[in-house]
Amino acid sequence: MNLLESLRLSWRSIRGHKLRSALTTLGIVIGIAAVIAFVTLGASLQAGIVGDISPDDQRNIYGWAADPDTEGGPLAGAQPVVSGDDLESIEGLEAVDAAYGYAPIQSQAVSSGDEQVAQGDGVIATGPSYVREDTLREGRQFEPGEREAVLNPAAAGQFEENVSVGDEITITILGGQQATAEVVGITDSNEGLSPFEGFEASPRIYVPTDPYYVEQAGAAGLGDEGPGGTGGSEDVGDGAGEDAAEADDADQAAQAQADGGDARFIAVVVEAPSADEDDVDAAREAAVDYLESDDSDASEFLGEELAMTFQTSAELLQQLEDVLDLLQNFIVGIAAISLLVGSIGIANIMLVSVTERTREIGIMKAVGAQNRDVLGLFLAEAVILGVVGAVLGTALGLAAGYLGAWYIDLPLVYPLEYVALAIAVGVLVGILSGLYPAWRAARTDPIDALRYE
Amino acid sequence: MTRPGAETEVNGATAVSLEDVRKTYQLGEPVHALDGVDLEIPRGSYTAIMGPSGSGKSTLMNLVGCLDTPTEGAVVVDGSNVATLSDRERTTLRGSTVGFVFQTFNLMPRLTALENVALPQLFQGVGRDERRERARDLLERVGLGDRIDHVPNELSGGQRQRVALARALVNDPALVLADEPTGNLDTGTEAEVLDLFGEFHDAGTTLVVVTHERHVAERAERIIHLLDGKIERIEELGSAGEPDEPADGGREER
Structure with missing residues (x-):
């Protein structure tokens, strides 16, 4: 008897017990669906994150100084230690293409013309190449030392009349200082440009560290004091200097500009010449070596309590992916238990079925x-139950994964190899759980079976 | 009696021959279900086997039907000695040379009449189309041409037994073994089914009917009377269908 005939005959038996068969496969359906749904979600999440790292970003190394024991993502426990002079020296290193500071500016509002909108974060002082040219929809990068800004579409669009290249905006900094900037570029995406910002979409304004951060740091007294005064996170602008800053605005600004090289940054970005792993490692090593040497301003703070961390986007995201993988493994583990329970269910129902159909087995053997x-025949029946469960589970899992990815707004990735794996698991579960009942059926004595009531 | 070919009557061949067959079951103490049986069933013959309960009828039927092997002696079915065959070879022989008709019909409940009739050929590896065509022919011959797609539950007892007979004949067997084929049928239907047996016998089918009803046995050409695992006597009835003198507690309803 060939395989097709066995399958046909077994399918008849399964259809003879619709409810029982459906309930039997349910265990497999749930197990497979859980795996597929979470694998789909995980793959989509990964694709969403990795897709945010452009090839150009891959040569950027993000660094900050923090207690080596601090756990957490980028900037966790970061202290402002790297000075403007340090950055200049790093940029001068052979292995480094560019180096610049990164500092969020504590702002209150942004205005364009007569219109003012509240904006508490998302004003970022950084180097010109932080906004990569290929991410600009229009305009150009800002120039260091100029009062220029690059906006992302969300920031440009929050005014009634969209801000465009050439317009002037005014940023009200926490404490009331106002700084003007000419818009010179608009980016093409609302998502963050680096792991420092996070990747969520929100209005963002990018400005040069000089003059904007240098002014603020000077006003807050950071230039001279280093990490002592601030809480360590992004609260660069707070502290005792605010009132004074308001009073002697121009004075402070002048002083800050003069001392620009002393402003300390809580975060730095070092650009390697290429995304090549060796180049990135060389740039990282050169930067760390310099900062830890006595030549650097940062070295006075670095030591047991504070150490520099330099990581690429990919490395930073690796941590996230590790957590994701862990979660995924956990769920796959639970699903495996569900599959085990499911296969016990199949084995159980097959044993019942063999007993129930003893007479039929006798008839078949007699003829x-x-x-x-x-x-x-019995193996085919178990395998059909397993495969049907796997197929339904896969469909259900893909649908659930699709819904989840759609809900969290992720690019949908179907892990096709897992679909193939799910079917294989279905076959395997069917064979394993059907083997013993089928063997029992096969060795039934036809004489006894025909007499069986 | 000796090996095949010795005392042949019809078609010049022997369908089944038994030579000093013994079958012993170990149920605490040995029970001799068959105790030295010699029997020859010629091709094209119509034989009835009668006997009280425990006389060895079932055991004899299991041996002739290649379902079981003797403890001693030789059972030769269609030229092959069942005792020397492996389980698998015995199954193959059974599938191709023996057709079964049971008291309780024993049809597959979820298969249609057509599929039931075609089932033995499924295990012979016959192609689907050929199988169905053969099954349809046979169902028409037993008068169920209009019932081929009905499942057993939708058929009357007589119709079920006719499906079973069609199934028994589907592989062109060397003999058809019927075990109380009319035990579950009313008198009218019984007559119909027995008439059908007669028709197939006339067409050349070798029939062995196990029964304990005299009037059923009387349809055969000869009656083998079993008692305590031995052949008590063989009653020759001449041509099939003609009743002989009543004996052995046969029912006389007809």
Whole structure:
């Protein structure tokens, strides 16, 4: 008897017990669906994150100084230690293409013309190449030392009349200082440009560290005091200097500009010449070596309590992916238990079925069915249950994964190899759980079976 | 009696021959279900086997039907000695040379009449189309041409037994073994089914009917009377269908 005939005959038996068969496959359906749904979600999440790292970003190394024991993502426990002079020296290193500071500016509002909108974060002082040219929809990068800004579409669009290249905006900094900037570029995406910002979409304004951060740091007294005064996170602008800053605005600004090289940054970005791993490692090593040497301003703070961390986007995201993988493994583990329970269910129902159909087995043997024919029939039945469960579970899992990815707004990635794996698991579960019942059926003695009531 | 070919009557061949067959079951103490049986069933013959409960009828039927092997002696079915065959070879022989008709019909409940009739050929590896065509022919011959797609539950007892007979004949067997084929049928249907047996016998089918009803046995050409695992006597009835003198507690309803 060939395989097709076995499958056809077994399918008839399964259809003879619709409810029972459906309930039997349910365990498999749930197990497979859980795996597929979470694998789909995980793959989509990964694709969403990795997709945010552009090839150009891959040569950027993000660094900050923090207690080596601090756990957490980028900037966790970061202290402002790297000075403007340090950055200049790093940029001068052979292995480094560019180096610049990164500092969020504590702002209150942004205005364009007569219109003012509240904006508490998302004003970022950084180097010109932080906004990469290929991410600019229009305009150009800002120039260091100029009062220029690059906006992302969300920031440009929050005014009634969209801000465009050439317009002037005024940024009100926490404490009331006002700084003007000419818009010179608009980016093409609302998502963050680096792991420092996070990747969520929100209005963002990018400005040069000089003059904007240098002014503020000077006003807050950071230039001279280093990390002592601030809480360590992004609260660069707070502290005792605010009132004074308001009073002697121009004075402070002048002083800050003069001392620009002393402003300390809580975060730095070092650009390697290329995204090549060796180049990135060389740039990282050169920067760390310099900062830890006595030549640097930062070295006075670095030591047991504070150490520099330099990581690429990919490395930073690796941590996230590790957590994701862990979660995924956990769920796959639970699903495996569900599959085990499911296969026990199949084995159980097959044993019942064999007993129930003893007489049928006897009839088949009387009319010439070999042991292997009977074995094949019952095995086929178990495999059909397993495969049907796997197929339904896969469909359900993909649908759930699709819904989840759509809900969290992720690019949908179907892990096709897992679909193939799910079907294989279905077959395997069917065979394993059907083997013993089928063997019992096959060795049924036809004389006893025909007498069986 | 000796090996095949010795005392042949019809078609010049022997369908089944038994030579000093013994079958012993170990149920605490040995029970001799068959105790030295010699029997020859010629091709094209119509034989009835009668006997009280425990006389060895079932055991004899299992041996002739290649379902079981003797403890001693030789059972030769269609030229092959069942005792020397492996389980698998015995199954193959059974599938191709023996057709079964049971008292309780024993049809597959979820298969249609057509599929039931085609089932033995499924295990012979016959192609689907050929199988169905053969099954349809046979169902028409037993008068169920209009019932081929009905499942057993939708058929009357007589119709079920006719499906079973069609199934028994589908592989062109060397003999058809019927075990109380009319035990579950009313008198009218019984007559119909027995008439059908007669028709197939006339067409050349070798029939062995196990029964304990005299009037059923009387349809055969000869009656083998079993008692305590031995052949008590063989009653020759001449041509099939003609009743002989009543004996052995046969029912006389007809």
